Amino acid sequence: MGHAKIEADPVEVAAKLIRRPCLSGAEGEMADAVEEFLNDLGYREVFRDRLGNLVGIIGPNAGESVRVLFDGHMDVVPPAGEWSVNPFDGIVRDGRLFGRGATDMKGGLAAALCGVVAAANDLSHPVAVSATVLEETIEGVALGEVLDRLHPDAVVICEPSGMQVKVGQRGRAEVLLTAHGVPAHAASPERGRNPITLMAQALSRIELMELPIDQTLGPAIIVATDVVSDPYPSISLIPSSVTVRFDRRTLLDEDAQGVLAELLAVVDGLDGRGFSAAITADEVETYTGERLQVERYLPAWVLPIDHPLALAMTSAVAAAGTPVELGVWGFCTNGSESAGVRGIPTIGFGPGSPEEAHIIDESISVEEVRTAAEVYRRLAIAYAGEAADDDERHDAGHRGG
Numbered sequence: 595m596g597h598a599k600i601e602a603d604p605v606e607v608a609a610k611l612i613r614r615p616c617l618s619g620a621e622g623e624m625a626d627a628v629e630e631f632l633n634d635l636g637y638r639e640v641f642r643d644r645l646g647n648l649v650g651i652i653g654p655n656a657g658e659s660v661r662v663l664f665d666g667h668m669d670v671v672p673p674a675g676e677w678s679v680n681p682f683d684g685i686v687r688d689g690r691l692f693g694r695g696a697t698d699m700k701g702g703l704a705a706a707l708c709g710v711v712a713a714a715n716d717l718s719h720p721v722a723v724s725a726t727v728l729e730e731t732i733e734g735v736a737l738g739e740v741l742d743r744l745h746p747d748a749v750v751i752c753e754p755s756g757m758q759v760k761v762g763q764r765g766r767a768e769v770l771l772t773a774h775g776v777p778a779h780a781a782s783p784e785r786g787r788n789p790i791t792l793m794a795q796a797l798s799r800i801e802l803m804e805l806p807i808d809q810t811l812g813p814a815i816i817v818a819t820d821v822v823s824d825p826y827p828s829i830s831l832i833p834s835s836v837t838v839r840f841d842r843r844t845l846l847d848e849d850a851q852g853v854l855a856e857l858l859a860v861v862d863g864l865d866g867r868g869f870s871a872a873i874t875a876d877e878v879e880t881y882t883g884e885r886l887q888v889e890r891y892l893p894a895w896v897l898p899i900d901h902p903l904a905l906a907m908t909s910a911v912a913a914a915g916t917p918v919e920l921g922v923w924g925f926c927t928n929g930s931e932s933a934g935v936r937g938i939p940t941i942g943f944g945p946g947s948p949e950e951a952h953i954i955d956e957s958i959s960v961e962e963v964r965t966a967a968e969v970y971r972r973l974a975i976a977y978a979g980e981a982a983d984d985d986e987r988h989d990a991g992h993r994g995g
């Protein structure tokens with residue numbers, strides 16, 4: 595097949611990738627394996643950036659911007675629980691490949707590595723694959739580094755989609771709401787103002803909050819996920835404050851300032867010294883030793899279903915013999931950065947069902963992995979092959995933003 599030096603079976607590639615441990619922030623060994631595959635498969639240009647992402651570019655016209663980037667993350671969550679197989683063996687049984695990351699998302703990444711390279715002979719423009727770090731801890735931040743360098747016209751997120759075409763996802767914000775009280779000895783509570791009582795009132799109001807609903811993405815969500823006093827523990831002492839962490843799933847047209855203002859408006863008027871709200875911000879470190887300050891506000895995105903990228907994807911899926919179904923993801927992906935932050939047309943499609951992600955005995959259908967590779971091959975040709983040049987529709991899509 596074209597420039598490819600070897601013909602690789604994406605299932606074998608996925609199995610080999612499963613054998614490389616790669617928790618978030620420790621993807622180094624996995625990255626070495628991906629780099630080897632990119633070189634062996636015949637990618638024209640292979641590089642590792644400062645964050646440790648691996649990128650392979652294929653197709654002619656070095657120097658021209660990439661027409662479409664296929665992204666998969668390398669990191670996995672820990673293999674918690676009692677497994678019936680070794681989570682890092684990558685064995686195939688009854689038509690399924692088992693192991694941590696089989697579905698989320700070494701299957702999709704392997705399908706992209708093999709499917710894109712299989713298009714090599716039919717490309718008139720560059721196409722790239724990225725294997726990114728730290729998706730499980732902070733979606734999109736690492737992909738941003740790749741986007742800064744490649745400026746692709748379109749992005750395909752290869753996360754498990756149950757072979758559905760995913761045209762969007764809700765965003766994710768981590769919000770801290772703090773109730774400020776007045777500390778006092780617990781034996782003389784009347785001398786203080788208890789922020790826990792205040793927070794209890796706030797929580798009952800928040801439960802009744804009316805959140806927006808989007809036709810495509812469904813309702814916005816707010817859920818409390820932890821609570822901590824200051825000091826913690828607070829013994830014989832009414833604490834000076836209490837903070838609740840919320841997971842807030844956002845829709846289009848929301849932003850960090852708006853989400854915080856809306857929350858403060860709901861608790862406005864409650865007694866006490868009042869409330870403050872913030873988006874969580876912390877530091878993450880890559881396996882290459884880079885430290886990044888990240889704010890946990892990952893925006894929502896939706897691709898119109900009549901967008902050329904959506905049309906090209908549905909054609910590729912149909913041509914690969916898979917029924918075309920459209921949907922949106924329930925979880926957050928690197929698409930938050932490409933589409934949500936940067937407005938790059940982005941679409942999702944990947945082997946494996948989202949319900950298989952992060953579970954005991956995680957596995958993926960080997961047939962789906964191979965079919966996904968074929969879908970990626972066809973999409974690469976549709977977007978960066980000769981036909982794409984004759985087709986004004988695609989040009990409009992590429993430059994559309």
Ligand SMILES: [Zn+2]
Nearest residue numbers: 667698699753
């Ligand atoms: Zn994932």
